[in-house]
Amino acid sequence: MGDEINFDVDDNKNINNKRLTQNFYKRVFAYLVFFLFGVSSWLLVNSLFVEMGELINITPEGTKIASLLSLIIQFGNIGAFILILLLEKKWLHQEISILIIIIIAIGSSVICYGTEITFGTNYSIVLYIGCFGGGLGGAMSVVSYFAFASMFDYSTTSAVATGMGASGLIASAIGISQTLIEFDIVVFFAINTVVLVISFLSFFLIVLFPFYFGLDRNDIYKTFFARYLKKSQVLSSCYGDDIYNISDDEKEKEEEERKLHELEREKENNLYENNILLTSTTGIHDSYIESNDNTNKTKYQIIKETYPILLHQLIICFLYYFLFGVIPYAVSEYKKSGAYTNWIYTGGLVFASIARFACSFKVLLFYKFIILTSLQVILFIPLSLCCYFGYTTFIPDDWIWVVVFFYIIFSILNGYQVTGIYQSARLPKYNHYVEELSRYLGTANQLGAFFGSVFSFFLVYFGVFHGSDSDSYTSSYN
Numbered sequence: 243m244g245d246e247i248n249f250d251v252d253d254n255k256n257i258n259n260k261r262l263t264q265n266f267y268k269r270v271f272a273y274l275v276f277f278l279f280g281v282s283s284w285l286l287v288n289s290l291f292v293e294m295g296e297l298i299n300i301t302p303e304g305t306k307i308a309s310l311l312s313l314i315i316q317f318g319n320i321g322a323f324i325l326i327l328l329l330e331k332k333w334l335h336q337e338i339s340i341l342i343i344i345i346i347a348i349g350s351s352v353i354c355y356g357t358e359i360t361f362g363t364n365y366s367i368v369l370y371i372g373c374f375g376g377g378l379g380g381a382m383s384v385v386s387y388f389a390f391a392s393m394f395d396y397s398t399t400s401a402v403a404t405g406m407g408a409s410g411l412i413a414s415a416i417g418i419s420q421t422l423i424e425f426d427i428v429v430f431f432a433i434n435t436v437v438l439v440i441s442f443l444s445f446f447l448i449v450l451f452p453f454y455f456g457l458d459r460n461d462i463y464k465t466f467f468a469r470y471l472k473k474s475q476v477l478s479s480c481y482g483d484d485i486y487n488i489s490d491d492e493k494e495k496e497e498e499e500r501k502l503h504e505l506e507r508e509k510e511n512n513l514y515e516n517n518i519l520l521t522s523t524t525g526i527h528d529s530y531i532e533s534n535d536n537t538n539k540t541k542y543q544i545i546k547e548t549y550p551i552l553l554h555q556l557i558i559c560f561l562y563y564f565l566f567g568v569i570p571y572a573v574s575e576y577k578k579s580g581a582y583t584n585w586i587y588t589g590g591l592v593f594a595s596i597a598r599f600a601c602s603f604k605v606l607l608f609y610k611f612i613i614l615t616s617l618q619v620i621l622f623i624p625l626s627l628c629c630y631f632g633y634t635t636f637i638p639d640d641w642i643w644v645v646v647f648f649y650i651i652f653s654i655l656n657g658y659q660v661t662g663i664y665q666s667a668r669l670p671k672y673n674h675y676v677e678e679l680s681r682y683l684g685t686a687n688q689l690g691a692f693f694g695s696v697f698s699f700f701l702v703y704f705g706v707f708h709g710s711d712s713d714s715y716t717s718s719y720n
Contacts, residue, residue, distance in 0.1 A: 272455045273401045273602075275444045276391065280405020281412060282344050282441035283383035286351050286376035287315055288413040288591055289434050294570070295584040296427060300357070302364040305570055306702060311373050312567035313699040316692040318377030325382045326685060329389075330541075337449060339386050343379045344445060348438045350375025354431040381691075385684035388664055389677045394448075394455050399668050399680075400602040403661040407598030410591030412437060417588060544675050545682060552686045554611045555663050559690025560697075561622045562656045565629075565649070567698035571707040572628040572645050582646060589650045594657030601661040609666060614659040621652040629707055660687065 290297070294308055301307050328334035354372035361367055387406070391398040416433050419425075448455050545552065573582040600606045608614070628637065628645050637644065666672075667679045701707055 268454070269397065273397055275447055275455065276394075276398045276401035277405040277408065278441050278444040279448060280387060280402035280441075281409045282347050282379075282438050282445075283387060283406045283409060284376075284380045285409040285413060285434060285437060285441075286347055286354070286372070287380050288410040289351075289416065289431070290354075290373060290376065291566070291587045292410075292413045292417040292584075292591065293427060293430065294587050295581070297357070297369070298570070298583070300427075301366045301369065302360060303366065307366070308570045309567035309695075309699045309702040311369075312563060312695040314370055314373045315377030315380070316563070316695040317374060318379070318381040319688045319692045321378045322381035322385050322685070322688050326385050326681065329386070329681070336386060336390050339382065340390060340445060343382045343386060344438065344442045346375050346382075347379040348435060348442065350379065351431055351435045351438055354434075355428050357427055357431075381688050384687050385681050388667075388680035388684060392668070392676045392680050394452075397602075398455070399664060400661075403664050404595075404599045404602055407595040407657055407661065409595075411595035414588045414592045417584075541678060541682070544678055548672070548679060548682070551611065551663050551666060552682060554615050555660065555683055555686040556690040558615055558618055558656055558659055559687050560694040561618055561690075562653075563691040563694035564698045565622065565625055565652070567695055568629045568702060568707050569625070569649060571630075571632055571702075572625065572649075573642055582642060585646050586649050589646060590653035593650050594653040597654045597658035598661040601658060601665055607662060607665065608658075609662065611659060611663065614655055614662075618652060618655050618659075621648055621655070625649060625652065632707075 290311055291308075297307050297311075298304055303310055325334070325339055329336065329339065350372045353368060353375060356368040357366065357372070359366075359368040383406075387402050388399060391402045413434070416430060419433075420430050569586055570583050573586070625645065625648060664680065664683060667676055667683060672679050
């Protein structure tokens with residue numbers, strides 16, 4: 243009798259361990275797929291800045307190309323604002339918009355094969371077109387990807403944000419390979435295209451198997467493709483003739499998983515409330531009571547309640563994109579200035595990607611956004627002064643690496659905070675309008691980026707920042 247009981251206990255333990263292992267691998271795979279999906283957002287834009295040292299050498303614009311491309315990229319916000327209107331009015335479905343975004347990214351990457359084509363002018367016209375397409379896709383992805391991910395398992399937001407950040411890491415890896423193997427810029431963008439196609443396939447994997455990636459069965463009609471895939475019997479072949487009829491065991495399992503997710507979200511909310519006060523000093527219990535009234539809130543009420551994090555997003559994106567356009571002027575008149583420019587952009591993108599990935603671990607989350615924003619402002623001031631004064635600063639040749647170092651620190655803080663802000667939108671107090679809040683955060687992101695880029699562009703073209711021309715840049719690159 244006792245042996246039979248021990249056998250049953252051991253058997254149950256083995257079953258539970260097997261289930262935990264399966265769930266772990268399932269989550270890892272789901273995270274990887276959403277990660278690859280997120281890569282498509284800014285891969286082309288990051289690749290352009292990874293190649294900035296080379297672009298300065300081969301384009302007629304020379305040093306000015308950085309601020310010019312930064313401005314062109316921000317014109318993509320026009321598409322983002324139009325997309326927001328279409329989504330708000332429900333004239334365009336979320337998944338269709340994502341499909342369009344990835345196709346634009348792939349097409350723009352192919353266009354960039356002709357980077358050196360100027361049609362006999364002093365302007366890199368083909369590069370401008372490819373750059374605009376990359377900026378258009380990137381800007382639209384910010385207001386669409388996070389809202390799409392919010393319909394799935396809670397970890398998908400982190401996966402998408404990490405993928406967006408890691409697009410810089412992937413672009414940097416391609417750039418490093420280019421240095422080691424010595425292939426030309428056409429091959430560089432061809433590899434980019436392959437990565438974008440993989441991202442495209444990852445997106446289709448998500449829409450083909452939405453339940454596997456954490457979509458609630460009751461939310462099936464929130465997804466555009468699922469409705470039509472069901473008609474074509476793709477979903478029926480995967481989930482049975484009736485995807486809504488599930489067994490009692492499956493219902494019990496889903497309920498246990500839901501309670502576990504809610505408990506984890508409550509712990510995260512507790513951490514958040516203990517670190518930062520947003521709109522009130524109410525406790526978690528009060529916020530849950532108030533959440534019952536959140537379902538019917540208008541967009542103006544949502545913005546009013548969440549304006550602190552929206553403001554943080556706006557400010558830090560303005561700072562980042564302003565420096566992005568003018569930072570070459572901090573090193574343009576130093577020896578090996580081209581190499582320093584590459585280190586600045588590559589190092590900034592790589593370490594910012596690592597910082598975004600760190601937000602995937604709840605133990606590393608830090609929600610005191612006022613501290614993070616203040617640190618970035620403190621770094622922004624001396625970096626801007628270095629860009630303004632250039633070689634006339636007190637920094638000697640042997641110490642110019644300090645500028646590179648502080649820019650990388652600035653990029654780390656920025657990448658970490660941007661992702662942390664998106665993560666905060668998944669807290670229980672925002673649960674009833676997480677999709678809308680994610681979209682508004684994306685809008686704040688793009689507004690900050692737009693104004694930062696436009697401001698840096700006009701300062702450069704009105705001669706506020708002084709740097710070397712393309713000839714001196716070429717001579718110092720090696």
